[in-house]
Amino acid sequence: MYTLIDGKATATAIKQQIAEEVKEMVANGAKRPCLAAVLVGHDGGSETYVKNKVIACEQCGFESRLIRYEDDVTEEELLACVAKLNNDPQIDGFIVQLPLPKHIDEQKIIMAIDYRKDVDGFHPINVGRMAIGLPCFVSATPLGIMTLLQHYHIETSGKKCVVLGRSNIVGKPMAQLMMQKQYGDATVTVCHSHTKDIKAECREADIIIAAIGRPDFVTADMVKEGAVIIDVGTTRVPDATKKKGFRLNGDVKFDEVAPKCSFITPVPGGVGPMTICSLMKNTLAAAKKEYYK
Template structure:
C-alpha cells in the first residue's frame, strides 16, 4: 500500500510556483495577486481563508482579504465583485462559500469575471471543462487529478466510481476522469443518495473517489484488492481523546480499507492540502494570461 501524501505534494508544487514567480519578478513582471472576500465568521471558512493567505506567502503572491459581516447586502457584495473584476492589479479572486441565506450564491458566482474565477465555479469555466477546453478547473477536482498524475496511478481504461454528485467535487471530477487525457480515459460511474447496488459497484472499481461527506461510508467489503482510494470527505466527529473534542474523519474506513489498497489518501493530509495548492496554480495561470488573454 502506498500512502498518497497530499501535504508533501502540495509543498512541492508551492515551491515550484514560488520559483516561477521569482523568475517573473526578475523579468520585471509583477507578482500574481489573489483577493478573497470573506463574509461572516464561520469557523471553517476562517481557517480556510487563513490557509489561503499563508499559501500566497509561500508562493510569493500578493494577497488581499476583504471582510464583511453577516448582514452585508447582496448589492454591496456585487459592487465589490464588480470593482475586483475591473481592477487590473487583481489577477484572480474568490468569494468564500457558504454565504448567508439572504445572498444568492449562484448570482454571486455568475457575477465574477470568468477570466478571474480562479475557484472555477463560473458556468463558463464549468462548461469549458465539460468539453475539454482550457479553463480554470475547480480546486478540489484539479488537486485530485494532480495526485493521480504525480503518483503514476493508471487511469486509462480503469473502472472509476465517484461517490457524490456535488457541483464542487463529484460532477467535475467525474467529467475529468472521462476525458481523453492522462489522468483520464476512465470508465466512470457516479453514485449518489438515490443509487442502488452501491456496494457491488464499488467492489468492481479500480478507483474510488469518495466525496459524500459521510464518515466511514466506504468499508473494506466495498473495496477490491489493489484499488486506489481518493477520500475527499472531511467531517468533524466527536473524539473525547482530543483536546478539541473532535477529529476529522474521511468517507473511508481508513483503518480497515488501507491494507487492501494499492494507493490511498489519508484524512487529513490527503486531498485537503491540494485544494488550496490548486487555487494557487489557477492564480498563477491567471497572472500569466495562459488561459484567457
C-alpha cells in the same frame, strides 16, 4: 502493503516550483501575482481554509488580499464588491468563500465573477469549457486529485472509476475529468443517494473517489483488492481527546479499508492541501493570462 498518498508533501513541492517561477517573473519585470479572498461571517471551516490560502500565497510569493464582511452583508454589497474586484487590474484572481449566508443567492454571486478571474473554477463558462476539454480554470479539488494521481503515476486510462457524490464542486467535475481523454481517460460511474446498489458498484471499481460527506461511509466490503482510494471527505466529528474538541473524519473507514488498497489518501493531509495548491496553480495561470487574454 498500500502506499499512502501524501498530499502535504506533494503540495509543498508544487508550491516551491510556483515560488521559483514567480521569482523569475518578478525578476523579468512582471507583476507579482495577486489573489483576493472574500470571507462572509465566521464559519470555522471557512476561516481555517482562508487562513491557509493566505499562508499558501506567501509560500508561493503571491500577494494576497482578504476582504471580510459580517453575516448580515446584503447581496447588493457583495455584488458591488465582486464588481470592484473584477475591475481591479492589480487582482489576477479572486474567490468568494462558500457557503454564503442563506439570504444571499450563491449562484448569482458566482455568475457575477469575471470568468477570467474565477480561480475557483465555478463560473458556468469555466465549467462548460472544462466539460468539452477547453483550457480553463478547473475547480480546485478535482484538479488537486488529478495532480495527485499523476504525481504518484497511478494508471487511470481504461480503468473503472466510481465517484461517490454529485456536487457541483467535486462530484460532477471529478467525473468529467476522469472521463476525458487528456485527463483520466477512465470509465466512470457516478453514485449518489439514490443509486440502487452502491456496494456492488464500488466493488467493481479500480479507483474510488469518495466525496459524499458521510464519515466512514466506505467500508472494507465495498473495496476490491488493490483498489486506489481517494477520500475527499472532511467532516468535523466531536472528539474529546483533541484540543479543538473535534477531529476531521473522511468518507472512508481508513483502518479497515487501507489494507486492501494499493494507494489511499489520509484525512487530513491527503486531498485538502492539494485543493489550496490547485488554487495557487490557477492564480499563477491567471497572472500569466494562460487561458484568457
